[in-house]
Amino acid sequence: MAEYDYDLFVIGGGSGGVRAARVAAGEAGARVALAEEDRYGGTCVIRGCVPKKLMVFASEFSGTADVANAYGWDMSAGSFNWQGFRDRLNSELDRLESVYRTLLKTSGVDTFDARARLKDAHTVELSTGETKTAKTILIATGGHPVRPDLPNAHLGIVSDDIFHLETLPKSILIIGGGYIACEFACIMHGLGVAVTQYYRGAQILRGFDDEARGLIAESMRERGINLFTGTNIMQMGPASEDHSGATPTASDATMGASAQQELIMAHGGVATEARPDHTGPIWVKSTTGHENVYDKVLFATGRDPNTTDMGLEDLGIEIGRRGEIKVDAYSKTAADSVYAIGDVTNRVNLTPVAIREGMAFVETAFKDNPTPVDHDLIPSAIFTQPEMGTVGLSEEDARDQEEVEIYCTSFRPMRTAFAGQPDRVLMKLVVSKATRKVLGCHIVAPDAGEMIQLAGVAIKMGATKEDFDRTVAVHPTMSEEIVTMRTPMRTA
Template sequence: MADEFDYDLFVIGGGSGGVRAARVAAGEHGAKVALAEDDRYGGTCVIRGCVPKKLMVFASEYSSVPEEAAAYGWDLKAGPFDWHRFRSRLNDELDRLEGVYKKLLDGSGVDRFDQRAVLKDAHTVELADGTTKTAKHILVATGGRPVRPDLPNADLGIVSDDIFHLAQLPKSILIIGGGYIACEFACIFNGLGVEVTQYYRGAQILRGFDEEARGLVAESMRDNGIDLHVGSNIVEMTLASEREDGPQPTASDAAMGASVQQAEVLREQGKGASAGQSGPIWVKSTNGGEKVFDMVLFATGRDPSTKDMGLEDIGVQLGRRGEIKVNDYSQTDVPSVYAIGDVTDRVNLTPVAIREGMAFVETVFGGNPTPVDHELIPSAIFTQPEMGTVGMSEEDARDQEEVEIYCTSFKPMQTAFAGKSNRVLMKLVVSKETRVVLGCHIVAPHAGELIQMAGIAVKNKLTKEQFDATCAVHPTMSEELVTMRNPMRTA
């Protein structure tokens, strides 16, 4: 390895992609590697995204268990959700996982710098303490951050990073946004007993996903008690106490203000995002409605974390939202600088960032140029019910070629027996010419687990007849994927 540099590789960002690249380069290829992280190790996924969110999903789903269990002969007593007990267990788990990430780096011989790093030139990074380190290669893996809309008093609301640090749950919440983060947290809060209202400015939530599938998710959310408004947005917000005709804060309101103020303190300690609320919030919507909420959550998107990193100063090209522009090998316009994960805004999923990190290591240290395959990536949205998807939506596919749609919607056995009206959806989008299954969309409990297996078939371009040749597992929801013989429609 090069002797003229302090390191063969310097990684900026301790999330899943950066950590994987650092430890594989060091542990398997013998490279001298350093990594800088100015927050907590594990990044968005482990600390303020996938992992804590999924644990909250689990917690919220237990609220329906006593009622359903009664139909099966069990007498389970429903009780109030204990946010404090859950949050304590959650924090312990996140601390454990962060410790695992640190041990993986240390065990691979990676030097850790627990501070911010910025780029000074093509081979030099400057740390927050003023010291500089040189490296033959620099990998930027700083992820993304939630953004607030350009709206007066938007600082009164919280963003997704704040949720895991609240001292207590609100009694009511308004969620702004219609993407997967907004919808997932709407379902979570609803399941935890919070009164949930959701505004989305578009015509339907989950833009970009299959129309039929997202329609069923929206219908299910409303059936579960979420007050979902599409074609609506927030136009004005202020503290209710500052309006002459508004309600005055009560003791519980003061407690809620203290809860969010605590989130602000945690952010100052590097453990959460800022939130400035100090009481109930009055909101006016685009349809003229006015209402007071204990809390407002902005889930209106995420931007790449590239601000003030010195990237453009050294010639790295950034996109409109600040994303780092890279080629098929995650290389920037500056040959020694690479970038992976959400900071590149390609496919913002943790497994993708990890694959990009592995491909980077194979390209740079393995001597085997390896592009990242971003096609046919399965994904799941952890709403209630979940949505799993891989491949093309019906709308995208029919714009490309003539397709046949195999689809069924039904009440699953488990909840139907309990008298619930819940419905699930199984859908295949099939090329009429080649018979290849172009897309699979599932809306059902555990759809995330189901789509992983379906993803193997779609990724390998199996035909509808090969699906049909697979024997069904009965009785299951997923057997419908291999028993739908006649197309519902041709598009």
């Protein structure tokens, strides 16, 4: 009789946990079970990357008619049907969840639709009342969006709620300057919502290349997003008649004071008791003293790992400041039988990284091939409009380490220049002056995410600037600039 019910018990049915469970069962022949308390597919499939990218696609069509007309077509923009899109989106998410369940079943993984916590280093308690034992336990519970510690913060929504809106708001205030805040600002603007964004820092997208994030901020403002840096929310509450005089700033004028008043009156113009199910307009006062009323307030101010009430501390597993599980290079916790991967470890919070961590875990724990996780030179994309693709070091981080040459160009791409639109793109290489290796590549352009994937292969292989120079350009394309820049713009 087996000492344990399973060789592996996975807690969390997101991309990382599902991949680890499938590979351990299918390739390593392990007896595997997985518990998921919500929907299979996790943040990425159900409330993150996938639905968000589909919303990006939907929002990009708003400018199609203008471009088409410049190219000789007689086309007019129609209206956006949120309910129709949302219903189709939900059907697609249902289909993808079904795919995840089927993949687990065909791999021979037992699944439990229940919350799981650790009773000891080899025992899992399920919310159904069952207990299961396993030689190894893998925690892949992901993270969740957080609200700020602010009175009436419950009146606002978080990124998970966007996909469940019954109707699109007429106006929205987005709090935050990270990639989630900026992506949703562009999405909502593209869908016809009047967007204002507050960020407390000096520039959005902190941690990314300064020049690239500066161009994105400029493009967002140019498109009509009211982006305020050095600004945060100070007070909020249900809007009342007393707030009807709230006046927009000069930059907020594109939203229109009359539209704000119309919004208040559409909801009766009366005060509403603050409550979690409040659906009326929301009054906001900023740290700069400006007051305004918005249909919705979206908090995109960070995400915390899902580690509450999991019994981790009782096992001596170290928990970080934000609730993240501390692990070593092999994703092992302080308890030898317990591992953790993905956003719950707060290392690099990207779906493909969680999947790679899951694969490395299986190699380590089930294939007698200890494999550390490689977090170096990970390409990523921010799906703003225009997109940003990035891999490697920013100019600022690189010059703190060594002397570098910066090859950079910014220009109006052919497609939109012909249509008389002001859009600009950026192509940038950060090059080591000593080794000539390309240390970083940063692209701001339509489909930058598609471009950076291929550039990431070359940079991961250690390509030099001369390797890029020897590559023949594909003409006419935006991406050809990556291999045609010959003279450094500056040395840093």
